[in-house]
Amino acid sequence: MAASCPLWSGPMAVSNKDSAIALDVLSSCWQEQQHSINTAGGGCATIFGGVNSAVTDTKSRTASKIGTAVKAYRYQAMRHSGWLVASFISLLLTMPVYGQRYDKPSSSNTMGPARGPVVDPAKVALGKRLFSDSRLSFDDWNSCASCHEPSHGFSEGRPVSVGVLGRRGKRHTPTLLGRASGESQFWDGRALTLEEQVLQPISDPNEMGTTVEAALQRLHQDPVYRNLTRESLAEALASYLRTIRSENSNYDLFLWGWTSAITDQELEGLRLFQNKARCYLCHSGTRFSDEQFHNTGIAWRDSALQDEGRAGITGKSYHKGAFKTPTLRDVGRRGPYMHDGSLATLEDVIEYYNRGGNQNPYLDENIVPLNLTDAEKRSLLAFLRTGLAGKINDGVIERPMQSRNRPVTSAAR
Numbered sequence: 001m002a003a004s005c006p007l008w009s010g011p012m013a014v015s016n017k018d019s020a021i022a023l024d025v026l027s028s029c030w031q032e033q034q035h036s037i038n039t040a041g042g043g044c045a046t047i048f049g050g051v052n053s054a055v056t057d058t059k060s061r062t063a064s065k066i067g068t069a070v071k072a073y074r075y076q077a078m079r080h081s082g083w084l085v086a087s088f089i090s091l092l093l094t095m096p097v098y099g100q101r102y103d104k105p106s107s108s109n110t111m112g113p114a115r116g117p118v119v120d121p122a123k124v125a126l127g128k129r130l131f132s133d134s135r136l137s138f139d140d141w142n143s144c145a146s147c148h149e150p151s152h153g154f155s156e157g158r159p160v161s162v163g164v165l166g167r168r169g170k171r172h173t174p175t176l177l178g179r180a181s182g183e184s185q186f187w188d189g190r191a192l193t194l195e196e197q198v199l200q201p202i203s204d205p206n207e208m209g210t211t212v213e214a215a216l217q218r219l220h221q222d223p224v225y226r227n228l229t230r231e232s233l234a235e236a237l238a239s240y241l242r243t244i245r246s247e248n249s250n251y252d253l254f255l256w257g258w259t260s261a262i263t264d265q266e267l268e269g270l271r272l273f274q275n276k277a278r279c280y281l282c283h284s285g286t287r288f289s290d291e292q293f294h295n296t297g298i299a300w301r302d303s304a305l306q307d308e309g310r311a312g313i314t315g316k317s318y319h320k321g322a323f324k325t326p327t328l329r330d331v332g333r334r335g336p337y338m339h340d341g342s343l344a345t346l347e348d349v350i351e352y353y354n355r356g357g358n359q360n361p362y363l364d365e366n367i368v369p370l371n372l373t374d375a376e377k378r379s380l381l382a383f384l385r386t387g388l389a390g391k392i393n394d395g396v397i398e399r400p401m402q403s404r405n406r407p408v409t410s411a412a413r
């Protein structure tokens with residue numbers, strides 16, 4: 001029997017098989033959550049409630065439990081009583097839980113742009129213009145968007161960045177997706193807030209190569225920017241960055257109850273991601289990052305660390321060669337990968353993890369050989385490449401999941 005669910009704007013077919021799979025994943029996750037809420041966030045955070053990136057936060061743990069109970073109940077209802085009962089129960093249960101989730105913009109339990117300081121539309125619009133304004137750089141050389149290319153998932157296709165006068169940086173340009181919920185900035189976390197971060201590229205000799213004062217002087221000649229100060233420049237850029245996000249991937253739709261939005265192969269990939277392949281240990285929560293620093297062996301080459309990573313900031317030996325876990329949202333469209341851009345494709349990334357990374361004295365204990373079969377590698381790849389491909393939004397302040405107009409091809413299977 002197939003049922004359609006009026007909760008979603010598009011056509012939706014929930015077969016008994018789909019709901020059984022979803023229920024199975026959710027309930028195994030539920031059990032896992034009972035045993036494994038830990039500092040890393042626990043893999044269940046990935047599937048739980050769709051919003052619970054901060055699993056260590058008690059409030060969000062409670063919300064996850066409610067969210068999961070609601071989903072489990074909904075799927076059960078769908079299995080046993082058909083769509084009418086299911087949608088009625090869904091509607092009743094969903095409203096207070098999801099309502100609570102999104103009606104508090106500054107709550108730590110949201111995954112959208114509202115997280116952190118509330119964003120002001122005027123500042124966002126100003127920030128968006130400044131983001132692609134080359135007057136922020138020496139000799140009009142480049143803009144933020146030259147390296148953080150919107151069409152490349154706000155990252156870039158080169159292994160390491162090239163700034164003014166063709167100067168090569170030493171690291172790969174990271175994506176700016178989901179920075180609203182980031183806990184620190186840069187691969188080594190050397191800046192805490194976005195306001196602190198955004199002025200640094202302007203004076204970095206390898207990036208924009210000027211000074212903030214000189215950039216402001218140039219901008220002041222334009223009447224639009226006459227009143228711009230150091231603070232308002234930082235605020236505008238940071239406000240805009242908080243709106244850059246990827247949403248409505250097949251994975252998101254699946255979490256929200258549209259079980260047929262995810263393909264069987266992607267779903268198998270998600271299971272592997274959370275279990276055998278161990279990815280969720282670090283790429284946890286719906287932002288797919290624990291925001292912590294790990295040595296995955298990437299910086300180890302020719303029997304030496306090529307980049308100290310986090311240790312360059314903290315001086316701690318356990319931070320040697322450790323870098324911040326990047327988000328995996330829309331990862332398929334933004335290679336090459338890693339802090340040095342050394343892995344060209346997602347296939348390379350999977351092979352790298354499968355062989356247990358590069359052995360070195362500081363390797364994270366969770367990087368171990370995985371023994372994935374070829375079919376398992378293909379499923380994991382499908383989850384990463386298409387399961388996590390969403391719609392990238394920037395400059396728009398709206399609650400996530402309200403723009404549901406992305407055609408999801410797999411839903412039409």
Ligand code: HEC
Pocket residue numbers: 131136142143144145146147148161162163164169171172173174175176179184185186187188194197198199201202206207208237241
């Ligand atoms: C020349 C290329 C280049 C330009 C221009 C540039 N960036 Fe970056 N950006 C990078 C690189 C490379 C890094 C990583 C550096 C590191 O971690 O040491 C980075 C890191 C960042 C991060 C941290 C992301 C994270 O995941 O922690 C933010 C935010 C950011 N840039 C915003 C901006 C803004 C805003 C501008 C314009 C004012 C800008 N960038 C201009 C290359 C560039």
Ligand code: HEC
Pocket residue numbers: 175273277278279280281282283293294295296298299323324325326327328331336337338339340349350353354364366367384
């Ligand atoms: C021990 C923690 C940990 C585990 C486990 C882990 N990762 Fe990572 N991942 C990281 C860190 C840290 C980085 C950045 C490493 C660097 O650049 O040096 C990263 C980088 C990546 C990137 C590159 C993203 C980008 O924007 O460049 C991908 C893709 C990725 N991981 C996928 C996976 C997959 C798939 C798995 C499971 C097979 C996995 N990771 C397991 C911590 C981890």
